[in-house]
Amino acid sequence: MARAGRTANPEGRMALTGHLREFKRRFYIAGAALVVAAIGGFFLAAPVLHLLSAPLDELRAQGLDVELNITNVTQAFDVQMRIGFMLGIIMSSPIWIWQLLAFVVPALRTVERRYVFGFLGAAVPLFIGGCATGWFVLPRIIRLFVGFAPDGLTSYLGAQDYWDFSFKLVFAVGVAYALPVVVVFLALAGVITGAQILKGWRWAILTATLFGAFVTPAGEVLSMFIIAVPMVVLYFGAAGVALLVDRRRAKRDAALAAAGPTAGAAA
Template identity: 80%
Template sequence: MARKGRTADRDGRMRLGEHLREFKRRFYISAAAIVAAAIGGFFLAKPVLYLLSAPLDDLKAAGLEVDLNFTNITQAFDVQMRIGFMLGLIIASPVWIWQLLAFVVPALRTVERRYVFGFIAAAVPLFAGGCATGWFVLPRIIRLFVGFAPDGFTAFLGASDYWDFSLKLVFAVGVAYVLPLVVVFLNLAGIVEGRTILGGWRWAVLVATLFGAFVTPAGEVLSMFIIAVPMVVLYFAATGIALLVDRRRAKRERRAAEVRA
């Protein structure tokens, strides 16, 4: 049955034009929520930037000369705008995620809906936990690399570059925590078997390494491995879960076959 506000034929299906109008309506709602949240996020940008620069204060206390600088006239405004937009995207996430689900879920079967909602329910805390881990590791990485500055030199860090580095690191660790869940989701849906997942471990290592290289600044090999190694470990953990699910599924099928026999 079509949701109120949607017109449908006798089988409850919507025409293409109606799907497009529904998508446009939900897109506008999501965009309005993100813009409104980003405006509020703009006023929180300064406290967030101060919080991100806290590791630099620890470095100064340890005797290292390091300063965070705005390298051109518009950079202060640009950095705060970018932080505000990112905060808006995070704050408004319940709205745009719900709009996305409300558009997609009615077209799915009951089993598929259960998988989707289970995926979202698990992905949100995993992503939040990954971001929290990245936030915890961030000061140590900053201390490590800034600490390479020779004695008597001052490290002048551009605020825009500093924000990009911090965001990439935190976001990348969050994504790394979620990717194994995608593998488990595909296995539960019966799309891929655990043996197939295990057989692609070389590709998984390569993709994790390339991903780590992409989200970290060029030449920072250690940062790349800090991102890539947890992804590989979590991939093998997800593979183990998939193999266990396949084993239990095979047992259920054998029991069903014995009952029918």
Template identity: 50%
Template sequence: MSLGSHLIELRKRLFIAALAIVLGMVAGYIVSDYVLSALIRPISELAAEQGRDASLNFTDVSSAFDLRIQIAFTVGVVVSSPVWLYQLWAFVMPGLKKHEKRYAVGFVAAAVPLFLAGCAAGWFVLPHMVTLLTGFAPEGTTALLTARSYFDFVLKLVLAIGIAFVLPVFLVLLNFAGVLSAVAILKSWRIAILAITLFTAIATPAADVMSMFLLAIPMVLLYFTAAGIAWLHDRRARRTQQQLDVELAV
């Protein structure tokens, strides 16, 4: 394909992805009341468990509307993830070989449910994170949570865990495509742990070590799980190659 054809193809893929996100935003705005109620629930549970006043506060006139738009956009990105992930790989796939295309399709098939599962896991641990982090406040104090910063906390938490679930699949894809060996993955474990630590430090909205490690630990476990899958694949590939060498020698 010429450069112009690539640009036309890119524009087409971006338009489809953007349209999917916009439609997802419409659905997200419709369910924003339910999402907002779910966001407030951990705060209500916090007030009941810790015996303190806790509430979600809107500090300016437009903050309530801004929060609904943020909720709509976040829901739109999550529910449209199968579409824009596919469009991303559909743009890359024409330049891949046949077996690499198969791996790319496998990546999308695995990445979409894992990303959604990661987002669900982030949503599941949200109440525990809220209770844990606000529990450091002295007794007798009031938890007045700003709506914008609270939603930023929820968004970063959910997306960080969603991305964390997908990254190991990317490593396995590179291994299956012959780009990255299991040995290389294992040798880079120090760099990987450092990168994971930096990522969780940036992604974690709260400035505390505990919440950072709560995100970093599952990411490290998933990294070594990907390394284990890559090692099994490399061992199987070596056995297949040895059998071919024996057959050729005979």
């Protein structure tokens, strides 16, 4: 939603065709950035996979016989393509996120713009923190699974399966940590209240525990708690923010009601 044409159009409105042209332009910019970043990510895939396989080096140092292998002719290329594409999404994210915001934000009011940037400012560090937590528990999970191999046998792990498992674990924990931002957004939108959020605390604890148990293997209680406890803390933090939002909304409504219908209509 570009600002072009504001001189001839003081309200800053744009025809549907203008919106479509603006969207196409920004889509092409974001797509080009993704392609360029993915090409660069393709050449970075080997060191990234080596970094992800670092837990296996620790296991070998502990005496466990485990190897990361390519199991078919095309798998090396497939793995490198997958890693390159994911790296492309990550590395180009400042560009495509900015293009998305530049298209949407001009249509928002000042308060709504603050909310959008506030949500991004909160969600990004939470997501990164969740990914860091997933990365921290990854070696423990791999160590437990590989430890089930009988003595004298070598564990041959397919590179593609290993990458998929590692990435899904790290990404899932990152998304889970960012979910409280969605809860706060729903509270700001009036869809849910802080009291309703707190009322569901038992379900929140159960869900966090089940999620921690799902992404970590059975018997790895410490890793499960490392994932679940911060999720519960973030949930109650989101509930506290929602309660503050409800309190401010109630004060504002009370002030408008006391000022009379004229003030309410003006607001």
